[in-house]
Amino acid sequence: MEAKLRVRRYDPSSDGLAQYQLYGVEMPESATVLDTLLATRERLDGSLAFRCACRSAICGSCAMRINGQSRLACKTKVIQASPHGRPVTLEPLASLPVLKDLVADMGPFYDKIRAVVPWLAADPAKRPPVREYLVDAGRSTKLSQFAACIQCGVCYSACPMVAADDRYLGPAALAKAYRFCHDPRDDAKAERLSRVAREHGLWRCHTIFSCQEWCPKGVNPTEAIQNLKKLTMLKRLGFIRE
Ligand code: SF4
Ligand code: FES
Missing domain, CATH: 1.10.1060.10 (Alpha-helical ferredoxin)
Incomplete structure (x- = not known):
């Protein structure tokens, strides 16, 4: 399937304005949001910033907002978040300063x-x-x-x-x-x-x-x-x- 992501991009070292960027990447149906982010960074855009480590809901580092809901990206499948194939909107955690893209200052x-x-x-x-x-x-x-x-x-x-x-x-x-x-x-x-x-x-x-x-x-x-x-x-x- 083509997994589509709509990612909030923000780089305080440039103009400081946030904007959303669309990506589409071929993924298996079992792919999590984190799998898709990793593939996107590897195949399409090496500048995309997000955190992750364990990929197993243990370290807590991949937390972000997925379609407006705060969740772990490694515990959320793309197909769950977007059963009709619409782009999945990704934003950093709320109520924290943003360092870059999906990386919040904890x-x-x-x-x-x-x-x-x-x-x-x-x-x-x-x-x-x-x-x-x-x-x-x-x-x-x-x-x-x-x-x-x-x-x-x-x-x-x-x-x-x-x-x-x-x-x-x-x-x-x-x-x-x-x-x-x-x-x-x-x-x-x-x-x-x-x-x-x-x-x-x-x-x-x-x-x-x-x-x-x-x-x-x-x-x-x-x-x-x-x-x-x-x-x-x-x-x-x-x-x-x-
Ligand atoms: S949601 Fe809150 S209470 Fe639950 S694991 Fe994360 S930080 Fe801890
Ligand atoms: S990568 Fe560790 S909790 Fe998701």
């Missing part, structure tokens, strides 16, 4: 993840290393769900509240905060909760569910944010102190 996204203390902060004074700290199976399954985040930025790009408030922490950072607040081995819950409950934090979430709908790894940031809201209220009532 810096603001990573900064927000860093802001929520995204690590296990065990206090040795409270937890002398005399034994192994076990996590029960039910909680461990829940932690794995949130730990599955590949930091692709799909939820961030899909979230209308991030678009409305560029200081809003966003779904991925809040899901990461919940992953550690839910961990019984962590001793920084109070600090983390006070960080996420600030003006541009979790109360900005209007439960729109876009993050849950589009996350390619089933992380469900909406659930994480609701649980964080509950924990924040428990902290205000004095049930969480450490």
Whole structure:
């Protein structure tokens, strides 16, 4: 089949104006959007800029907007995106600065993840290393769900509240905060909760569910944010102190 792409081109080092460019390339019906981009760059236009690495929905680097929806290019088949053979429109992730073509600057996204203390902060004074700290199976399954985040930025790009408030922490950072607040081995819950409950934090979430709908790894940031809201209220009532 001829796979047709309509790619948003942008090069800040030239005139700075974005424009759309059409490409058509012969591909098998099983081709993903990423396969087609790679073939286009190899056969037609070596100047086309996009990110990719694993090609298996593991690294998160190929996230972009495909026909307006934030997705992984390596997990989306051209035939799914365009069953009637129309050109598939490709744009960089929304709510992030664009470096070139489909390459977004992920810096603001990573900064927000860093802001929520995204690590296990065990206090040795409270937890002398005399034994192994076990996590029960039910909680461990829940932690794995949130730990599955590949930091692709799909939820961030899909979230209308991030678009409305560029200081809003966003779904991925809040899901990461919940992953550690839910961990019984962590001793920084109070600090983390006070960080996420600030003006541009979790109360900005209007439960729109876009993050849950589009996350390619089933992380469900909406659930994480609701649980964080509950924990924040428990902290205000004095049930969480450490
Ligand atoms: S929560 Fe899902 S969509 Fe958001 S960054 Fe993580 S893997 Fe990507
Ligand atoms: S190339 Fe790694 S997630 Fe798509």
